Amino acid sequence: MNKILLFLVLISLIITSCGEVSKPRPTATPTREVARGTSTPAVIVTPTDQTRPEPLAEAKDLPLWIEEFVHAYGGIVTVNNHHMDADQLLLEIQSNADQYIELKGINGMPTRFLVINGIPLAFQENGRWRESTMGWLGSQNGLVFTFQNDPIEPQLQQQALKKLCDGNCGIVVAGHLQINSVFRDFTTEDWGRILGNWDKVHSVMNAGQIPSGYAYSWADADQSMSMYKQMLGTVQWRAQHLLWPTIDNLTSSGYINEHSVTRQIYDMGFSAEENLKLLEFMVRSRVNRYPEIETWDVADEMVANFMTEIPDRRIWLTMTDLSLEDLIIKIAEWVKQGNPDSKTVINESGVFDHNNRWAGPIRTRTLLLLQNLNQAGAPVDGFVEQNNLWIGIGIDEDQMNEDIDYINGLGFELADSETMIAVGDISISGDTRKLYPVTGSNEKEAQAIMYQHLLSIYLSKGVTTFGFGGVSDANAWTNYNMPDADPLLFDDNFRPKPAYYATLQLLYEQLP
Template identity: 30%
Template sequence: MNKNKLTRRDFLKMAGVTSAGLALSACGVDVTKLPDPTVTASITPFPTATQTPIPTPETLASLKDLEFWIDDFVNAHGGTIKVNETNMNARELTNKIRTNPESFTQTKLISSKEYSFLMVNDVPIGIAGGDKKWSESSLRILAELKGIELEFAWAGDDFLRQHNISSEKYVELSKLIGNSFIIGGGVQTQQVFQNFTTQDWQRVIKNWNDIKGQLQSNKVPSGYPYYLDYGKEMIRQVTIASVNENPKMRGLWLMHLGNGLDSIIKGSFSSQELSIILEFIIKSIVLSFPEINRWDATDELVNAYVTEEPDLRFWYQIFGKSPAQTSISDVADLMIVIAQWIKEANQNAEVIITEDAILDFNNAYAPWSINAFNDVLENISSKSQAHLFKGIDCEFNLWVYDGLDIEKMKANLDKWNNWGFHLYGSETMIVTGDTSIQRRTSGILSGKVDPIEQQDLMYKQLFQFYLDAQAPTFGFGELGDMDNWLEMGDDPLYNTAPGIFDVNYRKKSCYFVLAKTLFENL
């Protein structure tokens, strides 16, 4: 494979990853908060005060934003849509709603509170609470009502400028998703320690007793050439972009794949010395970014293990194992020890295991990863250490012509649950082109399905799977097609369109499929 190819890892080194949390105000869009639920209150006017008339809330018949919401919805379905057996364009549907808004309105009791919804073809378009003020029923608001977070890859300002992506529009779309961010670029081992030399690592070992005391006191050891600026900048960006400047954050790639830094490899360190170095790495990063309270202990570690590439088995030397000697038990032990170090640096941290293709049963390349990952989880469970982990984050690099085998996914999840693990989240991309992300050109559904309809179906199936599992998050590999990393770099995969927003920053039909699925589960 071309080593200059832009991979998911390279993309996220330049970009962050955002988890759409669910604070309820917006920037750049009209939605500012979740509509107030219907309440009954008695008001006793002050007898001597001059009363200012309260404006009557806009109705759907007069609502200015209605035409924009409907235009988005109809555009996502090709410019016309059939409603009650009649094909309509956006203007015709808007006029129909204004003429007879009651026929498009549905009330729903959610947590003992009543909300009104503007519905078109069973899809929620708008929402109003007890104050009767209408706002767009974005995925963010619907997810808040359901109690699930939505995740997507957040691209940093540099990446947006480099690829001529409107930062203003990008942030507006992110507000439709949420307020929790996962930071990829700037907090990973390869970047934080990129300026370290072999001599710096030797100093760490020499001064370990003093350093360990500082780490135990939650202090980052001083006098070392950490590169923290980019990570701090990413945190600054998501803080500004977030609602009320109060984001949640999750960090990636404390341990990605299992390969070591050149400056460490050149040191020919012993097993004990490598263990010291790795503990220093994990704890220093966690302590350097206290704003981040969720961390991936490992990313794609099992996928790297099954390749049997020696370079990707470097860190197992801390157990005295050569690449050829490394076993499933060692993979489990590496996950365990990293999780323990994260907890020692931040006892309140949530620790996640992230892997690719571990539920993708129709992917011809996936069985090795699925089987090995299950073996690792079972091994961790046998050592009574599953409690260290908040859950499993699944990278879904899916293809419409593979489809999903939901029944096998459910059966496999049952195994995880029996071992003490839970489904945490996802990084979902569903490619619609003629070639899969793995460069396959033939799938079990090739020539049998419409790619857009199949993408909609797979998003619905996968999202429902997560809702049924009561997973705390569900996510996307990027915000939309405009920042699709698959089509960037020296070896691009074109015509993939895996996201929920198109290249013109417009909602796609799969966006509304997710909205409908959320509504059905409220």
């Protein structure tokens, strides 16, 4: 019965739109009579450019959609066993539009899509054709895509951001709210003054305010967040780096800074109790300053650094004389004091990288950490796996499913990701042992398949956010030591890659 109804709807749409083929239109204007009652003459309604469905061949952005699509595959695509460049494919669609239009129900509403090789490039909304972006398709699947704020100004990424977000976006504030950014101008006298006036400082923070009289550096975060708000409108915010666990601190642009706030405090020789107070001050002042941030990382790569057994990478555990679990619980409690409605998450890398020979110990200790936090009733809501992956070793989908189920079973939401899937001859973790040798042009296709499979797993678990470690290869942090990794969905010129279109295909297939 559903197939019969769908067939009748399709026939009706084809008749009312006069088809999509490029035939000359008659000069006579079709009319339709609308009955208004027996005593009122019939009203003649003349279709206008605003009321008649727009033929696909006349969509003004159709050439752009085709050009971007073909460019992603090296300038030539194979459609119906024919190799075509952008101009040839455009002509083919304009001449035979009906062959490339699919009718798909979205929550029970039939919607027409332009589909090439299973990939939806556009859809018809209120009679007009518009681009079928990743952000829009994500919203139809109940999914928000997130990405890290980048040192490159957002204006340079505007077209890529439209495809990624399209009114449905989350941004992860990274280095701009790191300890070494916000507190970089604090002096040794400032730290001593905080401790000397602790009762007053603590009272101000308990009131949801920020202690005054200190040289906070909010400008980097404020400027970045303001630019994204202006460009994207409504944004969901998540912030990293309430605590960077090592003695070396990042600057707002991601580089290690010679001036380390952590080192400055360490060298002052405070007691463990005093160091804990200073850490509470640094956490709560940031949480109070940004109530719009909905999710806070209460631990960033703390397990990875803890596992190294290098003293500088365990410095805050040493300075506070707390266990890994107890320090994380403290930070989570401080966040909830400042914003009870916010989410708190653990952020680690390597837990789902099962084929990485160096990730096993991190995975084992992270799962133990989550188990211990669960048993302690810690106010931690979710887990973020960064997913720094590599096509050379792929992913173990069965093991990943098992681990996600275990984490969810402990009560932790799979809250987000910072996915980057590297190509080239070396993994993001430095591994060069390839299980799946892929070279040349096939690398981008392998990357696309991995992105598609990974997102499919996340969708099957009912996630509501899925994130990336950036927007484009032009500003991926891997460029500092792996310039050929090209791990993101957009290339150096902010144009979509096969991985982007593979994501569109999956989201289209998953439409409710």
